[in-house]
Amino acid sequence: MTTAADRARTWVSGRDRSLWVAAGLIVLAVLYPSLVESLQDLPLIGDFVPSVSGMVVMLAFTTMAIGLNVVVGYAGLLDLGYVAFYAAGAYTAGWFASQQFDQWTFHFGSVGIVKSLPGIHLSVWLVLLIAGLFTLVVGILIGLPTLRLRGDYLAIVTLGFGEIVPQFVRNADEEGIGFDLTHGAFGIAPIDSLGFGSLGERLGLPESFQTSTDRAKWFYLTAVLILLITVFCSVRLRDSRLGRAWIAIREDETAAAAMGVPLMRTKTWSYAIGAFFGGVAGAFYSSFRSGAFPADFYFNISVFLLCMVILGGMGSVWGVILGGMLLAYLNVEGLSTIGAKIQDAGLDFDPTKYQFGIYGLIIVAMMLFRPTGLIPERRHAIELEEGVHDTPFYDVTTEATLTDRDPSDD
Amino acid sequence: MATVRRVLQFLRQPRVVNGIGLSLVALVGIWLAVNLVKEPANFVNVGLDGLTRGSVYALIALGYTLVYGILQLINFAHGDVFALSGLVAYTVLITIFGLDSGSSGLAIAGGIVVGLAITMPLFAIINGSIERVAYRPLRHAPRLAPLITAVGMSFIVSNVSLALYGVQTRSASDLISNAPMFEIGEVVYSWKKFVALAIVVPVLIALTWFVRTTRQGKAMRAVAQDPEASAMMGVNVNRTISVTFFLAGSLAAGAGMVFLLEYTMRYDTGFELGLIAFTAAVVGGIGNLAGAVLGGVLIGLIQSFNEGLTWFAAGSDWTRSIVFGILIAILVFRPQGLLGEQTPEGA
Numbered sequence: 119m120t121t122a123a124d125r126a127r128t129w130v131s132g133r134d135r136s137l138w139v140a141a142g143l144i145v146l147a148v149l150y151p152s153l154v155e156s157l158q159d160l161p162l163i164g165d166f167v168p169s170v171s172g173m174v175v176m177l178a179f180t181t182m183a184i185g186l187n188v189v190v191g192y193a194g195l196l197d198l199g200y201v202a203f204y205a206a207g208a209y210t211a212g213w214f215a216s217q218q219f220d221q222w223t224f225h226f227g228s229v230g231i232v233k234s235l236p237g238i239h240l241s242v243w244l245v246l247l248i249a250g251l252f253t254l255v256v257g258i259l260i261g262l263p264t265l266r267l268r269g270d271y272l273a274i275v276t277l278g279f280g281e282i283v284p285q286f287v288r289n290a291d292e293e294g295i296g297f298d299l300t301h302g303a304f305g306i307a308p309i310d311s312l313g314f315g316s317l318g319e320r321l322g323l324p325e326s327f328q329t330s331t332d333r334a335k336w337f338y339l340t341a342v343l344i345l346l347i348t349v350f351c352s353v354r355l356r357d358s359r360l361g362r363a364w365i366a367i368r369e370d371e372t373a374a375a376a377m378g379v380p381l382m383r384t385k386t387w388s389y390a391i392g393a394f395f396g397g398v399a400g401a402f403y404s405s406f407r408s409g410a411f412p413a414d415f416y417f418n419i420s421v422f423l424l425c426m427v428i429l430g431g432m433g434s435v436w437g438v439i440l441g442g443m444l445l446a447y448l449n450v451e452g453l454s455t456i457g458a459k460i461q462d463a464g465l466d467f468d469p470t471k472y473q474f475g476i477y478g479l480i481i482v483a484m485m486l487f488r489p490t491g492l493i494p495e496r497r498h499a500i501e502l503e504e505g506v507h508d509t510p511f512y513d514v515t516t517e518a519t520l521t522d523r524d525p526s527d528d
Numbered sequence: 529m530a531t532v533r534r535v536l537q538f539l540r541q542p543r544v545v546n547g548i549g550l551s552l553v554a555l556v557g558i559w560l561a562v563n564l565v566k567e568p569a570n571f572v573n574v575g576l577d578g579l580t581r582g583s584v585y586a587l588i589a590l591g592y593t594l595v596y597g598i599l600q601l602i603n604f605a606h607g608d609v610f611a612l613s614g615l616v617a618y619t620v621l622i623t624i625f626g627l628d629s630g631s632s633g634l635a636i637a638g639g640i641v642v643g644l645a646i647t648m649p650l651f652a653i654i655n656g657s658i659e660r661v662a663y664r665p666l667r668h669a670p671r672l673a674p675l676i677t678a679v680g681m682s683f684i685v686s687n688v689s690l691a692l693y694g695v696q697t698r699s700a701s702d703l704i705s706n707a708p709m710f711e712i713g714e715v716v717y718s719w720k721k722f723v724a725l726a727i728v729v730p731v732l733i734a735l736t737w738f739v740r741t742t743r744q745g746k747a748m749r750a751v752a753q754d755p756e757a758s759a760m761m762g763v764n765v766n767r768t769i770s771v772t773f774f775l776a777g778s779l780a781a782g783a784g785m786v787f788l789l790e791y792t793m794r795y796d797t798g799f800e801l802g803l804i805a806f807t808a809a810v811v812g813g814i815g816n817l818a819g820a821v822l823g824g825v826l827i828g829l830i831q832s833f834n835e836g837l838t839w840f841a842a843g844s845d846w847t848r849s850i851v852f853g854i855l856i857a858i859l860v861f862r863p864q865g866l867l868g869e870q871t872p873e874g875a
Binding site: 263270275281288421425471479485 | 536600601665666671672675676679684686687688691806807846848852855856863
């Protein structure tokens with residue numbers, strides 16, 4: 119009887135501090151919409167406080183970055199085509215929650231629209247899940263032929279897929295493939311909004327976020343929830359058997375295979391799970407923007423997400439959240455705010471025009487000066503501090519022999 | 529689940545993989561043959577166009593393959609260096625020399641030669657400095673580190689082009705007339721196509737001579753085979769790597785000049801061209817110089833056939849997908865490329 123209680127107690131005490139920090143951050147995040155106005159009134163920094171709808175975009179991209187972190191950070195597979203998963207998620211939302219297929223009329227849990235509206239309209243909550251699962255399948259399909267390749271070859275193939283998918287969605291209309299799958303260059307819009315329907319209305323929750331007076335706030339809270347679930351899954355996965363297998367592959371693929379880690383299956387899972395998060399975030403974001411447009415999906419987004427992972431620290435969830443929020447902030451509002459300040463000061467320089475050059479500089483500077491990122495993963499930090507215990511068999515400098523080796527070093 | 533596994537196992541047999549690969553090649557062959565029979569003149573014209581295009585791709589692909597051969601690094605910034613070199617060539621030819629379509633043939637030819645004499649050394653130095661600043665400090669880092677840095681450098685270089693030249697496209701394509709050099713029936717070979725080959729072929733010959741016969745060329749090949757052993761034999765590895773980047777940079781400048789004379793370019797041309805050229809290098813067998821040229825010409829032909837033929841051609845909307853489809857197919861069916869040797873990277 120006591121063992122369970124003991125175990126619970128040690129679990130709590132071991133993670134006490136980080137749990138408290140996390141809880142504090144969550145409370146702050148939930149309160150943000152009510153604090154934002156007073157924050158924006160602050161002198162000096164007030165102009166730099168992001169709006170609530172800006173925060174929604176930041177959170178959606180951070181969720182994708184955490185998904186990418188599973189692939190790049192945990193399993194060490196450089197994926198330069200993550201935007202393909204974002205696109206897959208966004209278009210799934212377009213297929214199942216808009217008037218795209220107006221030859222059919224099917225409603226299931228749709229909110230905020232009349233039931234006679236043509237097209238497939240599933241509840242967007244359900245669509246988020248479908249998008250995740252569909253993208254997961256896409257991830258497996260992309261992964262199976264390519265994950266045999268190592269390192270930079272894999273990077274270039276994922277880059278190839280990251281280019282093919284956007285071109286496909288741009289061309290897959292009546293004219294291109296004979297069936298209007300993605301509505302070509304126009305994209306799919308409008309996409310239905312999240313909401314609680316008539317049931318929620320009775321509980322005082324908005325029927326549809328889109329028509330509610332607090333649109334941004336409700337999308338924001340949903341984004342926080344999705345991010346929390348993603349972070350939780352990501353942390354639990356990292357410590358699972360599968361996660362340890364990923365890290366083993368990252369550290370040394372040959373050694374991991376020799377220890378019995380099934381390479382293909384493990385790598386494919388990292389791809390599939392990374393894709394799942396990308397799909398959910400993509401579907402959510404397209405519901406927020408109420409559209410999926412092919413111009414959103416290009417290589418720069420893949421690099422942008424990669425930059426978040428590198429800036430924060432590959433493999434470190436907290437680092438990626440920090441890196442993601444920072445860069446997404448710069449992308450959404452920060453750079454234009456800074457640009458306005460610079461122009462107020464009389465200089466003619468527009469940082470938003472050079473944003474990808476700035477991200478490039480960040481990537482290069484981080485790789486050269488702080489390759490472990492802003493908040494390094496614990497394992498990386500320990501390796502840097504204590505070394506990795508690889509005593510040579512014969513240490514010629516101290517004339518030691520095999521028998522003199524300290525067994526604790528092994 | 530068991531069925532899936534059995535299907536996958538069946539698909540992994542070399543016999544099956546080769547069979548699928550060869551039947552894909554056969555399909556392409558049939559497609560080309562039908563098009564040739566339907567419209568022979570158009571087919572040859574489009575083929576000549578593809579050859580011109582392919583020669584530019586070959587020059588860029590050589591830059592990738594040289595660097596990959598020696599460092600096992602995909603130098604993502606290479607395409608953007610190429611784009612910047614083309615834009616600088618525009619400044620030299622049009623802004624400084626003041627050439628236009630009315631200038632005499634001799635002036636234009638002289639301008640191109642002098643322009644190359646300026647941009648090639650300049651971009652050799654720029655490419656060498658990129659290596660010195662961004663890649664050399666990471667020589668002993670994990671292999672992903674320089675690759676990620678290269679992606680970052682690519683964005684930096686393309687933003688330098690953006691800052692210097694803005695978003696407008698530049699072209700010097702009216703300098704050289706599109707008039708036919710000779711005609712055979714409906715087949716037309718224009719001066720413009722000739723000029724591209726007139727620049728590319730001498731550069732290729734010079735490169736072959738350099739790599740085959742000079743001391744530095746031998747050092748490059750030695751380092752590509754085994755850096756440590758060649759260091760023990762007295763080869764200065766760092767200097768050899770720098771020389772490789774110089775060479776790649778000047779090849780990019782050559783390609784930039786040709787591209788400027790034939791097509792239009794702007795700050796982000798390098799991204800797409802870089803990817804195509806990299807595909808060309810992989811198709812030919814990365815690290816293999818002859819392979820890069822072969823791959824470049826093949827990709828150029830495929831692109832032109834796809835955009836120019838009429839029977840069941842997908843058209844320019846799908847060019848990127850086709851090029852990357854080929855890249856993926858090559859990596860799945862023949863990872864070592866057409867002329868390459870088996871590497872541990874593939875399979």
